[in-house]
Amino acid sequence: MPGQHDPSDPTAPPVLPPGLTTRPLRTSDARAVFELMAAQELEDIGEVAIEEADIVSDWAKPSHDVGARSIGVFDGDTLVAYAELMGADRADTSVLPSHRGRGIGTWLAHWLQELGRRLGSTVIGMPVPQGSPGDRLLEELGFRVRWTSWVLKLPEGARIPDRELPPGYVVRAAQAEELRAAHDVLEDAFLEWSVRGRESFEDFDAATRGRPGFEPWNLRVAVDAHGTVAGVSLVLVSDDGSTGYVDRLAVRRDQRNRGLAQALLVDSFAQARAHGTSTSELSTDSRTGALGLYERVGMVATSTWVNRGIDLTATTENAV
Structure with missing residues (x-):
C-alpha cells in the first residue's frame, strides 16, 4: 500500500490523492471520528471496540489541544481518515476501508512523524490489530513492534x-x-x-x-x-x-x-x-x-493488537 510520491523525486514526501482535503479536527468532530474508527475496526476485527465516549474523554483533557495535534482527511464532507498525537508519543490513525490502498495511510504516518519532530518527540507509536492492513503498512514503513496487547473476555x-x-x-x-x-x-x-x-x-x-x-x-x-x-x-x-x-x-x-x-x-x-x-x-x-x-x-483473549513505533530524528529547529 505505497504512498503517492512525485515520480521525479523518489525522496519527496507522500501526497494525498486529488480531490481530498484536510483540516485540523474540532471537538464537534468526535462523532465522525468514532464512525470512522468503528468502520475500520468492524472491517479488521469483526467488531467495534471504540466508543464515542473514549474520544470525547480524551479530547476533554486540559493538556490536549485537538486542533494543534490532529488532522482530518475529507472526501467532500465525509471524514475518510484522521490522525492525532496525544502526549509525547501516543498516535492514533484510521482510514475508511473504502479509501484504503490510495496512499492515505502513508501520508498520515508521514504527517505524524513531522508533527512529533516539531513537538520534540523522540518516538511515536500507535496500536493496530495484529496482521491488519494497518499493521502491514506500518511494518513496510519501518515501524517496529514495541509491545503486544490483548483484549480478554470472560x-x-x-x-x-x-x-x-x-x-x-x-x-x-x-x-x-x-x-x-x-x-x-x-x-x-x-x-x-x-x-x-x-x-x-x-x-x-x-x-x-x-x-x-x-x-x-x-x-x-x-x-x-x-x-x-x-x-x-x-x-x-x-x-x-x-x-x-x-x-x-x-x-x-x-x-x-x-x-x-x-x-x-x-x-x-x-x-x-x-x-x-x-x-x-x-x-x-x-x-x-x-x-x-x-x-x-x-478470561480468554479474543483479539491481539500490536503497538508499532518509530524513532524520530530532531528537525533542525529542535536539534541540540
Missing part, C-alpha cells in the same frame, strides 16, 4: 472466583475525597512499566468523571483497615449497555500479593452486571506481565 456464564480480602479491607465505590489517592495509585503502578510523563490529576479527572455516562460507582477502590486506598479499578459500561469493561486496574506496590487485584475484578464485573451488562472484558499488554493473572481467573 466466557458467557463464567464467573471469576471470589478472593477473600485481608482482615479490615473493603472494596467499594471511591469517595470524592479519595480521587487524588486513586489517581496516585494508578499512575504509580502504570509508570512502573510505561515510559511517559506523569498524567496530571486534572487530565485524569476530566477523562474519568468528565467521561459521558460516568457514574460514581464506576470508580472502585480497595481500602485497608486505616481507610487508605490500596487498589483501584475503573469499570465502565459500553454505550449499548451490554459490556462491562475494566479500563484501568492497579494495586499499590506494597499491597500486592494479597488478592486485591482479583477482588477488585470480581467486584467490578459484579457491579457492571448489576447495572445490566452481560459481557465482561478488559485489555492488558506485554509490558505489565498481567496476562497470566487474567487467564488464570478464566
